[in-house]
Amino acid sequence: MTQNPGFLLTILAFALVLGPLVFLHELGHYFVGRWFGVKAEAFSVGFGREIFGVTDRRGTRWKFGWLPLGGYVRFAGDMNPASQPDAQWLELPAAERARTFQAKPVWQRALIVAAGPVTNFIIAILIFAAFAMILGVDRTPATVGGVLANSPAAEAGLSAGDRIVSMDGRSMESFKDLANFTVLRPAETVSVTYRHDGELRKTSLTLATIHERDRFGNEFSRGQIGIAPGAPVYQPVGVLQALPAGVQMTRDTLGWMLDGLGQIVTGRRSVDELGGPIRIAKISGEQLSLGLPALISLIAVISINLGFINLLPVPMLDGGHLFFYAIEAIRRKPVEPQVMEWAFRGGLAAILALFLLVTINDLGSLGVWHSLAGLIG
Structure with a gap:
């Protein structure tokens, strides 16, 4: 008999998985930006119109958007998706411009951008390290x-x-x-x-x-x-051994994920196995119904996924920014704005196409297409 965790439990589990991970990912960007003296204008969990929020004494607007499928931190001077300065930036007073994202050297901008994905890997390492201390390491x-x-x-x-x-x-x-x-x-x-x-x-x-x-x-x-x-054989580990164990488990999980992705790319596994937010929500509800440890394990795996995906050299993602910063460091000058604009348009199109694909797959995993075929037939 098939068990169903139910709609409300699924929504709760999805919020428990994605909400904290998005928040901590963006918090990584935020804290490294603050470390380098960059002003954060907005910190949002979710996209779209603001549901509610508050402005702190530093002038950062902390808010929740109505579409809880991501989030962002917007730094002063980061005025467009390609993070390119425009005429408004040039018109800022010198003291204010010095606190903007684009005023910082390329290595600082790269560290700010990389901080988000790195935070995701750190979350997974800490979760696995905690499991290692509690349960031991499987040897x-x-x-x-x-x-x-x-x-x-x-x-x-x-x-x-x-x-x-x-x-x-x-x-x-x-x-x-x-x-x-x-x-x-x-x-x-x-x-x-x-x-x-x-x-x-x-x-x-x-x-x-x-x-x-x-x-x-x-x-x-x-x-x-x-x-x-x-x-x-389970080897007990102390605090000092737990962190290396967490690193190893994170590395092993990433390797397993890359194995599966490589098989999809080479056609050895079906592209239908790619999933998106709907499937993550479904799996989250299932894991929560199995107990909190199962959900926490899933959070670690999803965090590794987020870290890896964001490091892909695709414009619009953190990895795309890092790719262009690497080119800038080699050339000793930024990539031309028009090149960046077209690259980010292409990146947006690729992300939207992937989102459409995984949504089709997700709906298929819920049996939507099978039910429609039955109705039409």
């Missing part, structure tokens, strides 16, 4: 504890006690590494290097495809090698 070795009959592992000759060293040349430090590698590769043929009774051996096998449906009705396919782990 279960990539050793075969048992082999399923008629599985790819059985057909390849693997047996209990074998230690998986690498798959397709990628080192398997733990059983979790092995599981994350195989789950993304249904029906793919992979090379396996393993140690049997101290002897290093190599083989190849084709991973099985397992079709599953979770308690919420989500259907997905995953790869399976057909082995079970040995006894689980």
Whole structure:
């Protein structure tokens, strides 16, 4: 029987996931900007018309917009999406102009822009570090504890006690590494290097495809090698070891995400797996219904997503700004305004096209297109 977390719980979970992450992302920009003496004119959670807000003693307007799908911090002098100064900026008094974003050297502007995505990665690191202190770090070795009959592992000759060293040349430090590698590769043929009774051996096998449906009705396919782990090993960590563990877990999660994205780009996985705000809301509601730890884990993963996406060298995103700042640093002069304008128009078009695609996918995951086809048929 399919479980549904309900509309209100989904909206609450979505707000708990996206709201704090957007706020902290923009707060990263804000604090580094303040550090370099840049005046922030507005700090908004959400876009569109202001619902309510307050102006602080520094002249910054803190507000909430009616469309809670993002946010922004607007610095003085940052007068357009391309962050290019205009005639109004040149007319400002010298003292006031010195406090604007565009008056700062390129390295300071780059640090202000990079602070948002970096904050997202820091959030994930801290969450994973907290889990590491509470639960310990999974150190279960990539050793075969048992082999399923008629599985790819059985057909390849693997047996209990074998230690998986690498798959397709990628080192398997733990059983979790092995599981994350195989789950993304249904029906793919992979090379396996393993140690049997101290002897290093190599083989190849084709991973099985397992079709599953979770308690919420989500259907997905995953790869399976057909082995079970040995006894689980969880290493307790203290405060000093927790932070490196958080960094490692964040790096592993990012690598898993890049793996999946690479498979979509190369056509090995369907583009239908790309999701947007609607799917994030749906998953948020599902995870909250499983408990607060599940939701917090999702927050860490979404935070890594936000950090990575914002660093892509696409105009309109933080990474697009950093790309042009890198060019400016090399050329020792800013990119021409008309070039920036056309680049940001193209970036906006690309973002809108991607938003349309993921919205179509999101509605499909909710069964909207299937229901419409049934009505038309």
